[in-house]
Amino acid sequence: xxxxxxxxxxxxxxxxxxxxxxxxxxxxxxxxxxxxxxxxxxxxxxxxxxxxxxxxxxxxxxxxxxxxxxxxxxxxxxxxxxxxxxxxxxxxxxxxxxxxxxxxxxxxxxxxxxxxxxxxxxxxxxxxxxxxxxxxxxxxxxxxxxxxxxxxxxxxxxxxxxxxxxxxxxxxxxxxxxxxxxxxxxxxxxxxxxxxxxxxxx
Amino acid sequence: xxxxxxxxxxxxxxxxxxxxxxxxxxxxxxxxxxxxxxxxxxxxxxxxxxxxxxxxxxxxxxxxxxxxxxxxxxxxxxxxxxxxxxxxxxxxxxxxxxxxxxxxxxxxxxxxxxxxxxxxxxxxxxxxxxxxxxxxxxxxxxxxxxxxxxxxxxxxxxxxxxxxxxxxx
Numbered sequence: 001x002x003x004x005x006x007x008x009x010x011x012x013x014x015x016x017x018x019x020x021x022x023x024x025x026x027x028x029x030x031x032x033x034x035x036x037x038x039x040x041x042x043x044x045x046x047x048x049x050x051x052x053x054x055x056x057x058x059x060x061x062x063x064x065x066x067x068x069x070x071x072x073x074x075x076x077x078x079x080x081x082x083x084x085x086x087x088x089x090x091x092x093x094x095x096x097x098x099x100x101x102x103x104x105x106x107x108x109x110x111x112x113x114x115x116x117x118x119x120x121x122x123x124x125x126x127x128x129x130x131x132x133x134x135x136x137x138x139x140x141x142x143x144x145x146x147x148x149x150x151x152x153x154x155x156x157x158x159x160x161x162x163x164x165x166x167x168x169x170x171x172x173x174x175x176x177x178x179x180x181x182x183x184x185x186x187x188x189x190x191x192x193x194x195x196x197x198x199x200x201x202x
Numbered sequence: 203x204x205x206x207x208x209x210x211x212x213x214x215x216x217x218x219x220x221x222x223x224x225x226x227x228x229x230x231x232x233x234x235x236x237x238x239x240x241x242x243x244x245x246x247x248x249x250x251x252x253x254x255x256x257x258x259x260x261x262x263x264x265x266x267x268x269x270x271x272x273x274x275x276x277x278x279x280x281x282x283x284x285x286x287x288x289x290x291x292x293x294x295x296x297x298x299x300x301x302x303x304x305x306x307x308x309x310x311x312x313x314x315x316x317x318x319x320x321x322x323x324x325x326x327x328x329x330x331x332x333x334x335x336x337x338x339x340x341x342x343x344x345x346x347x348x349x350x351x352x353x354x355x356x357x358x359x360x361x362x363x364x365x366x367x368x369x370x371x
Contacts, residue, residue, distance in 0.1 A: 029269035036260050036268075050258045061268045062278030088278075119240075119247040132255040153217065154252035160219050179213055182248055189251070 013077035021068050028068075032061050035078060039085050045151045046089050048136065056092055060085040075165065083166045086148065093144050120189050120196050138188045146181035153178055203231040208238045216245040 019027035043056040122131045152158045160174045208231045232239045
């Protein structure tokens with residue numbers, strides 16, 4: 001019975017990584033199966049095209065496999081994979097050229113925006129999917145430097161430290177980016193959908 | 203705590219990034235300061251916008267497919283990243299090539315078949331000679347018949363009949 005339990009216990013990521021490096025393709029396939037859903041959800045935050053989502057996730061796993069031996073086991077495998085996925089997405093956005101140009105306005109150089117007290121809640125009549133689509137549209141129009149932290153924090157529910165690890169920036173930078181990103185998001189929301197701004201300068 | 207100190211902490215408070223000590227210090231200020239409380243509410247209100255979009259399902263066999271490509275040495279990064287439009291093009295290119303190849307093969311086959319059919323339709327040299335000679339013989343035979351009839355007519359009706367027969371030709 002004990003042996004059976006041991007046999008049925010799911011293999012740890014680190015074990016699968018080691019086996020994959022040793023040449024067991026099935027181990028890597030298990031890793032893909034384990035995280036493909038999360039990466040599809042992640043890529044979906046950046047594009048609504050199923051073809052693009054599939055391309056991003058596939059590219060992420062292919063890159064990961066080719067660099068498996070560089071995984072140091074110091075962080076969780078998913079954190080490592082997530083970093084590759086994020087870089088793949090950013091690379092994808094650059095190639096798509098759909099992201100607003102950063103060189104024109106470097107967000108890091110922009111001073112702190114005025115504190116915005118406006119409350120912008122989705123209208124109760126809006127369907128959940130409609131809210132999601134509005135948010136997606138606004139995010140698509142934002143510089144990737146802001147979009148990335150907003151997605152990580154608000155949609156991926158990542159802690160500041162995790163965001164800092166993935167983007168290889170300091171926690172202070174995460175804070176300031178998030179602050180500016182939210183201000184920008186709110187500004188766009190109020191400009192494009194003024195009907196949702198309540199309690200202006202409340 | 204005053205507003206100057208409280209404001210930078212509000213987003214962190216809303217995100218749950220403050221330590222319990224920092225939170226305990228900020229909370230009384232938020233309760234007593236409508237402006238900072240309003241800021242916290244405004245920050246909080248944004249969260250409601252971030253709801254997950256409709257899922258894109260993972261295609262069946264995706265993991266096996268990716269693992270096969272990975273083991274085959276595909277590193278992903280070397281392949282130019284194709285946006286949806288190019289991706290479609292990428293997918294359609296082999297199909298287009300296949301169609302072009304198929305058309306080329308079909309055209310060649312058509313030429314070969316038509317040549318073969320023409321050869322089948324064409325009589326052999328002997329057949330052709332036979333056909334031609336038969337046709338010639340027939341026409342000569344017809345002419346001969348006409349001449350004979352004309353001579354017969356001349357013999358019976360005289361010159362008038364011959365002239366009528368000539369004009370009738």
